[in-house]
Amino acid sequence: MADDPRSDKITPVILCGGSGTRLWPLSRAASPKQMLDLTGGGTMLALTAARVGNHALFNPAIVVAGEDQADAIEAAMAGIGSLVLEPCPRGTAPAILLGALEAERDSGPEQLILVLPSDHLIDDVEAFNAAVSRGIPLARQGWLVTFGMAAGRPDTGYGYIERGEALADGVHQATRFVEKPDAATAAGFVADGGFDWNSGIFLMKTGAYRDALGHYAHDLLTLGELASGHRREGIRVHADAGAFARCAAVSIDVAVMEKSDKVAVVPVAAGWSDLGSFAALAEVLAPDADGNVLEGDALAIGAKGCLVHSDGPTVVAIGVEDLVIVATRDAVLVVPKDQSQRVREAVEALKQAGREDLL
Amino acid sequence: MADDPRSDKITPVILCGGSGTRLWPLSRAASPKQMLDLTGGGTMLALTAARVGNHALFNPAIVVAGEDQADAIEAAMAGIGSLVLEPCPRGTAPAILLGALEAERDSGPEQLILVLPSDHLIDDVEAFNAAVSRGIPLARQGWLVTFGMAAGRPDTGYGYIERGEALADGVHQATRFVEKPDAATAAGFVADGGFDWNSGIFLMKTGAYRDALGHYAHDLLTLGELASGHRREGIRVHADAGAFARCAAVSIDVAVMEKSDKVAVVPVAAGWSDLGSFAALAEVLAPDADGNVLEGDALAIGAKGCLVHSDGPTVVAIGVEDLVIVATRDAVLVVPKDQSQRVREAVEALKQAGREDLL
Numbered sequence: 001m002a003d004d005p006r007s008d009k010i011t012p013v014i015l016c017g018g019s020g021t022r023l024w025p026l027s028r029a030a031s032p033k034q035m036l037d038l039t040g041g042g043t044m045l046a047l048t049a050a051r052v053g054n055h056a057l058f059n060p061a062i063v064v065a066g067e068d069q070a071d072a073i074e075a076a077m078a079g080i081g082s083l084v085l086e087p088c089p090r091g092t093a094p095a096i097l098l099g100a101l102e103a104e105r106d107s108g109p110e111q112l113i114l115v116l117p118s119d120h121l122i123d124d125v126e127a128f129n130a131a132v133s134r135g136i137p138l139a140r141q142g143w144l145v146t147f148g149m150a151a152g153r154p155d156t157g158y159g160y161i162e163r164g165e166a167l168a169d170g171v172h173q174a175t176r177f178v179e180k181p182d183a184a185t186a187a188g189f190v191a192d193g194g195f196d197w198n199s200g201i202f203l204m205k206t207g208a209y210r211d212a213l214g215h216y217a218h219d220l221l222t223l224g225e226l227a228s229g230h231r232r233e234g235i236r237v238h239a240d241a242g243a244f245a246r247c248a249a250v251s252i253d254v255a256v257m258e259k260s261d262k263v264a265v266v267p268v269a270a271g272w273s274d275l276g277s278f279a280a281l282a283e284v285l286a287p288d289a290d291g292n293v294l295e296g297d298a299l300a301i302g303a304k305g306c307l308v309h310s311d312g313p314t315v316v317a318i319g320v321e322d323l324v325i326v327a328t329r330d331a332v333l334v335v336p337k338d339q340s341q342r343v344r345e346a347v348e349a350l351k352q353a354g355r356e357d358l359l
Numbered sequence: 360m361a362d363d364p365r366s367d368k369i370t371p372v373i374l375c376g377g378s379g380t381r382l383w384p385l386s387r388a389a390s391p392k393q394m395l396d397l398t399g400g401g402t403m404l405a406l407t408a409a410r411v412g413n414h415a416l417f418n419p420a421i422v423v424a425g426e427d428q429a430d431a432i433e434a435a436m437a438g439i440g441s442l443v444l445e446p447c448p449r450g451t452a453p454a455i456l457l458g459a460l461e462a463e464r465d466s467g468p469e470q471l472i473l474v475l476p477s478d479h480l481i482d483d484v485e486a487f488n489a490a491v492s493r494g495i496p497l498a499r500q501g502w503l504v505t506f507g508m509a510a511g512r513p514d515t516g517y518g519y520i521e522r523g524e525a526l527a528d529g530v531h532q533a534t535r536f537v538e539k540p541d542a543a544t545a546a547g548f549v550a551d552g553g554f555d556w557n558s559g560i561f562l563m564k565t566g567a568y569r570d571a572l573g574h575y576a577h578d579l580l581t582l583g584e585l586a587s588g589h590r591r592e593g594i595r596v597h598a599d600a601g602a603f604a605r606c607a608a609v610s611i612d613v614a615v616m617e618k619s620d621k622v623a624v625v626p627v628a629a630g631w632s633d634l635g636s637f638a639a640l641a642e643v644l645a646p647d648a649d650g651n652v653l654e655g656d657a658l659a660i661g662a663k664g665c666l667v668h669s670d671g672p673t674v675v676a677i678g679v680e681d682l683v684i685v686a687t688r689d690a691v692l693v694v695p696k697d698q699s700q701r702v703r704e705a706v707e708a709l710k711q712a713g714r715e716d717l718l
Contacts, residue, residue, distance in 0.1 A: 025675075299712075301704050313672065313686065314717055316384075316705045318694040323679070325693050327672065332686050334693055335677040345660050346675045353658075358673055 009059045010132075010203070011081070011111055012052035013099035016045060016065035016073060016118040017089055021347040022277050025331035026309070029359050034118040035072060038281055044119040049077055051125055052114065063118075064099045070236060080235055087227075087241035092200070093255035094247040097213065097224035098239055100206040105229070109207025112139055115252075117200045121284055123271025131268035134170045135203045143167070143264040144212060144257065145203040146174055148196025150269040154186035157276055157341060159198035159253065161265050174265040177258045196267050200274070202252065212256045220255060223247045278324040278340040282307040292317075298325075307337065331358050368418045369491070369562070370440070370470055371411035372458035375404060375424035375432060375477040376448055380706040381636050384690035385668070388718050393477035394431060397640055403478040408436055410484055411473065422477075423458045429595060439594055446586075446600035451559070452614035453606040456572065456583035457598055459565040464588070468566025471498055474611075476559045480643055482630025490627035493529045494562045502526070502623040503571060503616065504562040505533055507555025509628040513545035516635055516700065518557035518612065520624050533624040536617045555626050559633070561611065571615045579614060582606045637683040637699040641666040651676075657684075666696065690717050 019032050027033040034045040041047055052058045060081030065073055067085045074083065084098045096115050104111045114132060122128050128147075135145035148161045157180060164175035177198065181189065189195035213221040227243035248255075257263055275281050285293045285307070292300045296310035298317070305322040308315050312329035324340050326333045335342060350358050378391050386392040393404040400406055411417045419440030424432055426444045433442065443457045455474050463470045473491060481487050487506075494504035507520045516539060523534035536557065540548065548554035572580040586602035607614075616622050634640050644652040644666070651659045655669035657676070664681040667674050671688035683699050685692045694701060709717050 299705070299708060301701065301708060302698075310691075313689050313691050314709075314714070315691040315693070316709075318692070318701045318705055319698040320682070320693055320695060323693065325691070327686070327691050330672050332669075332672050332674045332684070332691055333677070334674070334679055334682065334684050336679060339661075339678040342660065342677045346658070346677055349658060349660060350673075350675075355673070 009057060010114045011059040011103040012061040013096060013103060013113045013115045014045070014048055014061050014063045014118050015092060015095055015115065016063050016069060017086060017095055018117070018119055021344055022341065023275070023281070024343050024347050025326060025328045025333055025358065026311070032069070033275065035076065038275060039121065039284065043076060044121070044275070045073070045077060047121070048116055048118045051122060051128070052116065062099045062102050064095045082237050083235050084237045085239065087239055087244050089249070090244065090247045091249045092252045093213070093217065093220060093250045094224050094244065096209065096252055097221065098228055100209050101225065101228040102237060104206035109205060109210065111206045112136065113204060113206055115202040117274070119275065120199065121271070121273045121275055123284070124269070127268055127270040131266045131270065132203060134168070135264065135266045138167055138171055138264045139203045139205060142205060142208045143262050144208060144260060145264045145266060146257065147199045147201045148265040148267045149199045149272040150267065151190050151195055151197050154183065154190045155197070156180055156183055156186050157280070158274070160186070160189050160195045161198050163194050163196065163265055163267065167264055171264050171266050174257070174263040177253055179253070196265060197272070198253065199272055209256070212260050212262070216259045217248070217250070217255045220247050220250065278307055278326065278335070278343070279337045282324070282337060305337070368416060369473045370418040370462040371420040372455060372462060372472045372474045373404070373407055373420050373422045373477045374451060374454055374474065375422050375428060376445060376454055377476070377478055381700065381702055382634070382640070383702050383706050384685060384687045384692055384717065385670070391428070392634065394435065397634060398480065398643065402435060403480070403634070404432070404436060406480070407475055407477045410481060410487070411475065421458045421461050423454045441596050442594050443596045444598065446598055446603050449603065449606045449608045451611045452572070452576065452579060452609045453583050453603065455568065455611055456580065457587055459568050460584065460587040461596060463565035468564060468569065470565050471495065472563060472565055474561040476633070478634065479558065480630070480632045480634055482643070483628070486627055486629040490529070490625045490629065491562060493527070494623065494625045497526055497530055497623045498562045498564060501564060501567045502621050503567060503619060504530070504623045504625060505616065506558045506560045507624040507626045508558045508631040509626065510549050510554055510556050513542060513549045514556070515539055515542055515545050516639070517633070519545070519548050519554045520557050522553050522555065522624055522626065526623055530623050530625050533616070533622040536612055538612070555624060556631070557612065558631055568615070571619050571621070575618045576607070576609070576614045579606050579609065637666055637685065637694070637702070638696045641683070641696060664696070
């Protein structure tokens with residue numbers, strides 16, 4: 001193993017399976033959030049790939065995605081190592097397992113993987129890379145390393161990780177995972193100072209992940225190994241649909257991270273956002289003097305604190321405050337910024353109404 | 360004259376010159392408010408024409424409009440007597456003069472005309488007709504008869520007429536005209552009870568109007584007579600552009616009604632609205648249980664008191680209150696209901712920006 005240069009490098013595993021209903025009507029089934037250019041710098045997937053594009057440090061990326069996204073991803077992204085295709089969505093634990101098994105195929109269970117959601121923003125890539133470097137020695141020792149993003153506000157849209165004792169310089173044992181808390185709990189976490197946002201980014205040996213699954217989610221491991229690498233076609237790797245469908249649909253947090261006592265957290269302030277709502281998107285875009293972010297053919301008259309985005313019609317906002325207004329050729333959304341997570345209700349209502357043309 | 364049956368009937372003069380920027384983006388230069396079906400019952404112009412369609416009482420209508428609207432009006436409306444075309448917009452006093460001169464062409468100065476804006480709503484046509492009947496004897500005596508609509512609220516978007524002594528059953532001398540007042544003044548008028556909204560509807564002999572103009576706006580009368588009937592082409596009557604352009608741009612209220620002491624007002628409760636803003640439009644449309652009016656492909660989720668209208672994209676309003684949201688194929692407007700008169704600022708801004716495509 002030591003002779004294989006691949007194992008000294010990290011293999012990025014980019015999770016590209018999200019449907020991104022939270023940014024409807026921009027995100028659609030055919031153009032999920034990771035395929036959108038939300039910040040003017042390229043698609044979220046392209047930004048994610050660029051983040052791990054240094055070939056001195058990283059092997060070619062493994063992208064894990066749904067079958068229906070394969071063509072779009074291949075068209076949009078050069079230099080993919082493998083494009084691992086999920087026959088159906090089963091959450092992050094099975095998806096990461098498919099990626100991990102593909103990563104260790106040539107280089108064995110000591111291979112480090114860096115699991116990255118494809119639709120998050122990281123403003124300060126240097127700070128992030130430094131955090132990854134701090135995590136490497138622990139990951140090599142078999143720790144499941146998470147990255148805790150500085151919790152700048154009591155956001156109830158994120159999960160939180162509690163820092164325990166220091167394991168190394170800038171690396172702590174993770175003592176608790178809390179899924180999206182209520183407002184009071186989130187405020188308590190921020191006041192306490194001992195909690196970071198759970199970024200969904202992980203650094204670990206493929207073997208360490210398999211070991212953890214074997215311990216806490218044995219059936220998932222068995223079924224995932226059975227499904228993995230079923231059929232190869234160029235860079236595409238198809239999983240077996242029958243076996244994969246029988247995997248429990250579960251997140252890596254629930255399957256492993258919340259249970260294992262070998263989880264580390266590397267705190268990092270890197271300007272991270274999951275852009276999980278229009279409010280989160282508005283946070284990272286530069287507002288004008290009235291606090292408005294105007295994108296595309298948009299005009300604000302006496303409006304304040306609004307995000308107005310158009311891919312289609314001219315949008316004029318007059319005298320409104322703290323609204324999200326998003327217009328495309330075929331759909332318009334208007335919602336208060338602080339209720340922007342309710343976009344999911346719109347998607348659900350349109351689904352119920354059979355409006356697949358809009359989804 | 361008594362032998363001419365025309366003079367026993369009233370000639371409607373329908374004013375069709377408004378550009379209707381207050382309902383942008385529904386109303387445009389090429390499709391002004393009077394050409395829109397805002398209530399589901401037909402265009403405002405068609406509703407206005409139907410109101411005076413009883414041939415036992417009314418002669419064929421004279422429509423006064425801008426040159427650029429001639430084709431649209433002829434295509435939309437059958438049975439027009441004359442289509443009098445203004446070379447340029449000069450306000451209601453000159454427009455009504457052109458209509459009056461056309462009306463008296465065959466039947467002389469005793470001819471009664473009923474001047475009607477083409478873009479107002481009258482819910483109770485019977486009540487309105489009864490009011491017109493009450494006004495006829497006074498109009499025949501030479502009074503300029505106005506119709507005072509029951510002021511149901513202290514609206515600052517309307518002008519007000521003060522009722523003086525009774526001239527006949529249900530007809531009063533008009534003692535004061537007040538243009539759009541401030542909120543306190545409007546509240547005082549409504550509390551007083553002696554004021555009605557100025558509907559911009561007038562009943563008078565053509566000769567009486569000419570006499571009043573001769574007294575209070577002599578130049579306008581001279582220039583209007585010079586411009587009138589310059590060129591005839593089927594039902595179209597073109598005014599002379601040079602003479603008409605020299606007419607003062609002035610409303611009939613300012614030119615005559617505010618000055619003459621021979622003005623009567625017939626109070627009437629007829630469910631009238633000038634639909635002069637989206638708030639006014641929302642007032643006359645039936646809201647659902649949440650107070651929303653949804654027109655076209657519109658969906659409300661937890662929204663209250665909104666007017667959501669789409670001629671184009673699907674519009675989804677989530678959690679917003681008392682907003683006007685109007686979407687067309689090429690433009691979207693979002694404005695609080697109580698600021699909907701600010702739509703004019705949008706039209707002005709688009710004009711400044713050279714966006715003629717949207718106007």
